[in-house]
Amino acid sequence: MIETVLQISLLLLAIAMIGLIYRLIKGPTVPDRVVALDAMGVNLVSITAVLSMLLGTSNYLDIILLIGILAFIGTVAFAKFLEKGKVIEHDRDQ
Amino acid sequence: MKTNDVIFQTVAKVVFFMIIFFAVHLFFAGHYYPGGGFVGGLLTSGAIVLLLLAYDMKTVRRGFPVDFKWLISLGLLFSVGTAAGSLMFNVPFFTHAYDYFQLPLFGKTSLHTAMLFDLGVYLVVIGVTMTIIQTIGESE
Numbered sequence: 035m036i037e038t039v040l041q042i043s044l045l046l047l048a049i050a051m052i053g054l055i056y057r058l059i060k061g062p063t064v065p066d067r068v069v070a071l072d073a074m075g076v077n078l079v080s081i082t083a084v085l086s087m088l089l090g091t092s093n094y095l096d097i098i099l100l101i102g103i104l105a106f107i108g109t110v111a112f113a114k115f116l117e118k119g120k121v122i123e124h125d126r127d128q
Numbered sequence: 129m130k131t132n133d134v135i136f137q138t139v140a141k142v143v144f145f146m147i148i149f150f151a152v153h154l155f156f157a158g159h160y161y162p163g164g165g166f167v168g169g170l171l172t173s174g175a176i177v178l179l180l181l182a183y184d185m186k187t188v189r190r191g192f193p194v195d196f197k198w199l200i201s202l203g204l205l206f207s208v209g210t211a212a213g214s215l216m217f218n219v220p221f222f223t224h225a226y227d228y229f230q231l232p233l234f235g236k237t238s239l240h241t242a243m244l245f246d247l248g249v250y251l252v253v254i255g256v257t258m259t260i261i262q263t264i265g266e267s268e
Contacts, residue, residue, distance in 0.1 A: 124266055
């Protein structure tokens with residue numbers, strides 16, 4: 035029973051990933067693409083969590099945290115790029 | 129354009145230490161569980177990149193007054209030294225030794241020389257990643 039539910043949810047997450055990839059390629063403006071990329075990170079976390087439940091192992095849980103941290107840093111970098119136009123400054127007081 | 133990012137800077141100061149501790153956890157878990165020197169080094173440089181995003185190159189250089197190119201050579205010295213040290217005991221190259229010790233706080237612990245090799249990988253990964261990011265990431 036629970037296995038069927040997990041497989042169906044995995045399928046739905048994969049379909050959501052296809053929609054996000056469509057928005058990433060097609061997206062008219064840069065913020066659309068950034069939001070799509072951020073949502074892809076969250077989606078990847080969900081897929082890893084469902085997969086770790088399906089396989090019955092807890093070794094994937096560290097990887098969920100890793101993906102979360104990397105997605106956070108990526109989102110922050112994109113947000114700073116959209117706001118300031120540069121990612122890493124030499125001197126922020128100038 | 130001056131922007132007000134005091135919330136981001138305050139959060140980055142706290143999250144930096146969280147990421148560093150998780151990297152240390154991954155580094156030490158690496159012998160029996162997923163993790164190891166490579167992922168730990170990448171995550172540590174990710175934490176430093178977060179500081180670079182929140183502050184700037186000048187502040188981070190003052191916070192970490194090391195040339196990251198020196199970390200590459202130090203890590204290579206650790207790795208090659210651990211690998212070549214096995215030759216002194218008349219065993220093949222890269223053989224690693226381990227034993228069980230009774231440590232005061234941890235109880236019975238197994239200490240491996242493979243961890244010194246992993247420490248070298250950790251330092252090399254931090255050095256290479258931070259050198260690349262500092263070289264091509266800075267906007268002038």
